[in-house]
Amino acid sequence: MSGAEAGPATTTASDSRLRRLLTGGAGKTGFDFIGRSGLWLRVVIATVLVCLAALAVRQLNFGIDFTGGTSFTVTGAQADFTADDIRDVLGGLGITESFVQVVAGGEGALVSTAALEEVEGVEDSEVAAALRTVTGAPSDGVDVSTVGPRWGAQVTREALRALVVFLALVLAYISFRFEWRMAVAAVVTLLHDVFVTVGIYALVGFEVTPASVIAFLTILGYSLYDTVVVFDRVIEDTAGLTSVSTTTYGESANRALNAVLIRSLSTSITSILPVGSLLFIGARLLGAATLEDLALALFIGMAVGTYSSIVVATPLLVWLKEKEPRFAELKERVLSRRRAPAAAVAPTASTGTASTGTAADAPGIAANRPKAGGSGQRRPSSAKKRKSGSRKR
Template sequence: MSMLGRLYRSEFHVDFVGRRRVWYVVSGVLLTICVLSMIVRGFTLGIEFKGGAVFQFPANGGTVEQVKDVLSDSGVDASDSVVQQLETSKQFRVQTPTLSDEETARVEDALAKRFNVANPDENIAVSTVGSSWGSTITNKAIKGLIVFLVLVMIYLSVRFEWKMAVAAMAALIHDLVVTMGIYSLVGFEVTPSTIIAVLTILGFSLYDTVVVFDRVRENTAGMATSSRRTYAEATNDALNETLVRSLNTSLIALIPVASLLFVGAGLLGAGTLKDLALAQFVGIASGTYSSLFFATPLLVDLKRNESEVRALDARVGRARASRARSARAAETGQTSRSVRSRQGADPAGADADVDGPDVHEPGDAVGVASGMRTASAAAAAGHVGVPSAQRRGPRSKPTQPRRSGGKKRSR
């Protein structure tokens, strides 16, 4: 909880751009798995795209194997048919290849007899789609997707710049491949609902990417004269500034989609919702990932060789080197002042801060020199080694006082 609190208070800084090679590897592995699945497994196309007939009728205690036996007896290739048992409604849903009107009526009668369906015209729902109509829908969907991508490319190139448009398109293709690859891995049918969901999530991915790119443009607007941070650092700051917004938007969008997918389709058995919900769920999650971890780091790599970006990086490097030299000089001056302060406070103990007995502070050298000059002056005066009594000269004897009235002594 503390990490989430720091994240939502914008105190959690992530190095998206500095670790972009890690994200490239993750995206590369994910894209490789999805592409291999689409090549090897392929897609389970719905009846709208490949054509065919769909029969839905009461199960009445029957099994899937019994349904396949009925299809084989009616001359329909059971291996190319899809039989699903709908648990919530206690019905079977059978999708077969394209059938003629006679083959459709024969299969309907056989199913009604085998599973004791009363009043087949009302209790057996039959819908047929021709293969030409399915191919037409497929071509229209592909053309619509291409037109959508071209228009988005033009808009981003005019609104921002062409390199941002390239990065955004790469993120869109990333999301498209991941979504369709998950569809191939899971085995869900590709229906018109799937195409609608894919177009929806591509728009969502674009929205998130455009929000990030707009903040990147604001952070790098004055880079011709700036020297505070490099282009990569300004871009990474833009990602962190929009991180909470992106996560909140994605979370709010994922909650109802997850309800459709796991509750509606999973628990309640609403099979018509799962095609729409799966594409939206995977697409929204992939769009959030690509906006943060793929599109913006790719933009940094696309712009790193521009002259303005290189000049900005060089200015930032010089400014930081100058600040580092100033800091070292200030630290050196502070250290010198501290040493002189300690010497002035305790001259007698100046040697206590120096390791080794033979190392003296400058004050000790001055004292020794002064003592040597005093000794030399004394020696020059001739007083070195002479007792103090002799240095004052001979002392006169005290005069004896004469006695009054005394006799002279004869010699």
């Protein structure tokens, strides 16, 4: 086959594989997610270990709402400046730790520092004057606010309380609506999503604010929705499964997962795109910095939730379900039926031509076999047949 002929065929084959991966194809199960559970487990373990290391080494970068400090909001800036220019000015005042965010277009900035009471001989009015000088802001262009650490601690405490209540309700509802194994798989997936999102924050060094905490809780609802959609289809495809011996629970769950794969990916993409617009256009380009903390956590959490509903929730559910005696017995029965033809073919393959026979394997048969041109039994010739027919007439 020439290269010109091979090109279209190769492209068609690639398109067919892609279509089968995304849609499952007619009578196909698509991509074998469940069969690659070992690979997903290694990926999840590696991700969790990286997040643990980030939390242990780098730790979370809490904002002043959690640590306490002073916040300066600069508006109406007229001069050209960078975040490093502001840090240099603050360093000259003895403030070594600060968070500086320049609003898009250079029209303002958000500056957070430790509580100025901890910096000897520095007043907030002095810092405000220095910021006006470097940014060219008017006399009323710098707003100062002081936040104590108690408020952030209260937000954290209420968020943890809400998380516990939410997980308890999820366990109760999914156990009632589906079953407890699905509830366990869903809750483990939710915890995985929040932990990985928090770990990414620690790894990259994003600042954790009350808006970030709210976004973390919002992620739970989104991730749960994606997981429940998959589980509902799994229940539908595994109904009455034990009455047949052709498919295991894992294979049926994999088929269900492929059936809702396009829906899950489409929902995720249509959800991530608006959040991405808030993050990259609203916060970065238009300077709506108050949206960044919320949009950033949502963007990361939605991406993690999409991946976990596919490679964490369903494989974990299959592992739990195939521990049940009825599904463990079904799996053994299905695999035994599949091994039976292979076992029947094995002796044939080992003896070479056992089904047709050879002179070495069956000498008696070979001895009685007629030979071409020999003294064995011969078929009557056509001439003899005609002669015999004429005598009968």
